[in-house]
Amino acid sequence: MTLRLSSKVARCAAVVGIWLAGAGSATSQSTAPTAAIPTAPRPYAPAPTTAKPRTAPAVRAARPAAPAAAPQAAAPPVAPALPGVTPLPAPELEAFVDGFVRRSMNEDHIAGVTVSVVQNGQVVLKKGYGVASVSGGRRVDPDRTLFRIGSISKTFTWIALQNEIDAGRIRPDTPINVYLPEKLQVRDQGKKNPVRVRDLYNHTPGFEDRALGQLFERDERRIRPLDVYLRQERPNRVREPGVLPAYSNYGVALVGAALANTGAKPFEDLIAERVITPAGLTRTTFREPRAWRDDLPAPMAPALAADMAEGYRWTPLGLQAQPIEFIGQIAPAGSASSTAADMARYMTLLLNGGAIDGRTVFSARAAQAFRTPSYRPAAGAAGLNSGFQDIALPGNRRGFGHAGATLWFHSNMVIAPDLGLGVFVSVNTDTGQSLPATLPSAIVERFYAPARAVPAFAPLSAEAAALYEGDYLTDRRAYGGLEGFVNRLIGVAKVRASAQGGLAITTDGHTRLWIPTDRDDVFKAADGADMLVFQREDGTPTRFFAPSGVAAYERVGPLFKQGVLSGMTLLAALASIATLAGVFVRSRRDTRQTTSQARASLLQTTQAVLWLAAIACVGAFALGSGDVAAVVFGWPSGWLLTASACAFIATLLTLLTLAMVPVVWRGGRRVDSWTDVRKLSFTVTALIFIGYAVVLAAWGFLEFWNT
Template identity: 50%
Template sequence: MSRLAKAAVAVLAALFVCPPLLSAQEATAPAAATPAVPSAPIPYTQLRPKPAPVRRAAPARPATTKLQAPAPVVPTVVGALLPTTAQGARLATGEALPPGELEPFVDGLVRDAMAADHIAGVTVAVVQNGQVVMKKGYGFASLSPARRVDPDRTLFRLGSISKTFTWIALMKEVEAGRMGLEAPINLYLPERLQVRDQGFTQPVRVRQLMDHSAGFETRQLGHLMERRYERERPLQQYLRQERPRRARAPGEASTYSNYGVALAGAAVSYVADKPFERLVEDEIFVPLGLSRTTFREARPVRQGLPGPMSAAQAAGLSDGYRWVGGHFEARPFEYMGHIAPAGSASSTAGDMSRYMLMLLNNGTLENATVFGPVAARAFRTPLRRTAPGINGWAHGFVVYDLPGGVRGYGHDGETLSFRTRMVLAPALGLGVFIAANTETGARLTQEAPEALIRHFYTGDQSFPRAGDPALAQSAHLYDGYYLPAGRARGGLEAFVDMLRGGVSSQVTPAGRLLLGGREWTPDGDARQGRFIDTMGNQRLAFNVESDGRTFQDSSGGDLFERAGFWRRPPTLALLAGLTALAALATLGGVVTRDRREFRQTSIQSRIALLQNTQAALWLTAIALFVAWAAKTGDAAEVMYGWPHPFLVIASACALVAAALTVATVVTLPAVWRGGRRVDSWTPLRKAGFTLTVLIYGAFSAVLWTWGALSPWSG
């Protein structure tokens, strides 16, 4: 390859190795709003000295405040798993955590993470058997001025944990007989918000919003979060203006949808005839005494929008941070009030303690009963049949497969800056809430609850898990590039989703599956498509009956489909490199071509001008795509600045170049007819022109199918 060609390919490669954007599952998706299978370095528990073994003595009485619960948790009422004591386990299922040993363990876990991953602030709450065992703040809620995290006063953005309040409000309406889970959601919506048929015969039902199987495509860039409060819209206006396409039949597969949850919140509000924010305050926050939990946001009063949060709440808000250039960079407040039911809530560790105690006690705390036995059972009953270890959506709550065979429930949350997780293990009477105010906090929030349960309630486990040599024989079932089924289906956002939202899967010689930056080992027979993380408890389930064309991860947030050759980033990169090379060769020929090759017919002269224009447009488009990609290191800039002018202009240039390519295809016969030898291109130049047309044509076709030729779609 020539030096010029190598340089062109190197520049194009930059487009495909830039840092990832937000995942296709939106910024508040569960378990990883990052691509569905985020990378996983060595767990913190293996980076620090192992704490001393827990003595099997009766636990000391916690020094924290005891909250009176009217009745103990009765797991059998809601079908909680009750595993036997694991071999070598530190505590039996019925034993409580010793507070004197719990706090040092959590301290070490959190402080190691804050140092390793550069996290500004963390808040933690642990409850068990009707008591707050631990609540604590670490680091800073604000660096300028300096303000430390206070577990009772510092509000962290909850992200998608907000959805659990929405599901409680909905189930209360179900218990009251005003809504039905099997009823079409349109029965509970005003006409202008009702879901359109869009070619589907079956209506979207209430339960399909709770298990994210309504079939909506995922669109988020430029509107899921706002940097300026002036851009906020009322919930109903947002739902009407940002209505997504229906990409799949309802009930077919779970594809995580913030829009679907917001629609459910709007339905509950419509049925109850109350603004959503007031509804959850009246029905949940006030009865539970959650004075520092709110869906309202810190902004000035504005007509047509819900009122802002109180001054006391606003004073306790934590800033959100990004670690860049060796220091913390504060991000602006993330406004999400326009899609409040899906993710705008903020809370403290103290309030989340009370919330978890209520959930563990089947809807009751002290003298307040938030929901009844029907809802309590629903929140621990999966709606979907899934493979072992894969979330089946317990009426909106995530189902977790925890260490030691313990089944957990809860939700994860993610905004641009905040990472949160709430895990409830009814069999242990245990609830864990953890939140970080820095975008690098995902590893800590994801691993901490499992690390705690593994340390105290399961036997010693050796990591990494060994591979299985038999996996190599089934490599064809799993190797490939997979795209999320819930991705945007058209326009520039579809282009970004296909470019950045997929994951590659490859079987290694060691008998492991390398997928999404993690290594997985077969969980049973290598041909059955079940895998477990070599360093943790996460799982994958491939549909081997369809030759491995789909898989789901533990979150159950999306279905991943194997992409064909033309829908893979390496194919796009190859064609982009060839296009750049052809364009450079075309323009270079204008300067270096032998004078005898300038002999041409009048039509060849016009086609030469057309070819040179194409070359300039393709090079401009590719250069702008690369320049835009270089600016995607901060997901906040992508979200707030969507669509970037570089991307729109690049798409417009590519669209014109592709249209000109169609014209050159039509003129090919005229080029080859030429005329007399002395008045026509040489055969070599005709062949070169034909090759250029074929390259441009293939690149144009791929860009069209990817959605990159739609500059208006931003």
């Protein structure tokens, strides 16, 4: 689903630098537009980033050469084009896609790719590249090989929802609780307004977003029924509904549960009967390959399971096959698997206004809803089209569709109605997110947009640019506890003025340039069609909306700047080391002390040990966080739990130490008391420790019970 862990968890490796060495590397800026603002800081981002995946290691293990692309059946004749639109020339399109895909496979170490392109009711291109299974030598067959399509699954859920809305059984402005059984209903949690159906397909329910340790499962015995998952994993409501966009897998799952409740059947059965089967998608399913269980929907049919592509992780030792990441417990948001051929039919259905082969799967009214923004967070910003993403395309065109990802699969589906065009692409390797993110726009640009020129714009003045500068944190995150702490570290966008008079926005170590437009607070990507919009409060920009339209980035205050955290960590570490060193290097005269001073010294020495242990444990966690699966499936991390518990105890001891400062300074007779220098050192150290504790408490790090 749009569940990219490269944006939520893989960046945890940066924690070491932020925690121990400061945020300098994160703020360094390149003038090259190498990366997009991520739609979210996590594995389930609503749209793939355009950031280039990691570069090849210095030493690369040999991997099997990708087999030649699966032969493509002769393309059917292209139907009459839309007025003024020249149909895609099939041979030129195939040559362009071949070069684009093979270059990406080589640079990004992708095992297998599947692609389909439709236009004017015809399949113009349908092709597989590389392998579905390295060990078995199974090549990607666009007609047979199933890829995990992640959050593209949500579009099926939105179709089923719109059918219910058309039938009058569900109303957009009615609270979702009306359609849910009591045990699944959304609680008030102090909020005035109920979450409506509309808020869920607009991704504005006001939920926080948690994923670690529960969104994916590696052990199929841990898969829970949808209703159990929704009951046990309730997110906190962090704002009133309808205020800001924040992509919510949980919200989509609630819609799936409402559909199952009103339809009186499991979601997997309902979506198959109402969307998949009527659309003629014979090799598409929301079921997963696992053993039968009485408390779960039926598993994937064996014939389909045999044709599933394996997921791969690229390592310095080459491609490593990964076990399936189960997401059936939240199936409406992302458990579907499909082939390029079936996705070609699905895109044709979307382009044909809901009809295919004489059958109507959804109404013309629903079709219009999927092409028309139902929500925009601000004028000029991208929004949502009744659940589908509103997508900017080259040539000032707009499309709709959805991107998706699991841990190892990355996919994208883009529909351009004014071109009669649909593009689907999916890869089965964790490093391959750039290809699905860029191929659809590249096709539109190559065949339907004028050659890209150096953009002309009126540069911002230094004073105007300075107003936008700052650190901004995504609102699509956990808001407390250890997951919230990690999200604060990896979910930051750094906005700086560029030398050219625009803005350079750095996320995930990559920088993209944005140039001002003729509209205030609206910027255009220097390297593409994406738009970015800022909002002001009291004349100062306080947030901006990601180009995907499903997340807002809000300016952070001084206490939440990564430089403050890293600076306080450094101070606490130095103070701790000095405290421990003092135990061994003090002169005999400096060891004279009263009983109270001796106790205070023991307390502070214990704190120093605990603070250093906490910092070391965070470092150990970060060093292992490059293994995304280990972080996701192993959450909560034992390293982080230990670090948080150590910091919590150290904080309690620090409060006690502060209470003893007056006693320490009062001392006893001169010959039996600390020197003034040692008293001052004790006091300064106590203040450093309490300052560090305040910062960690604000960041949620002391909440070891909240994971």
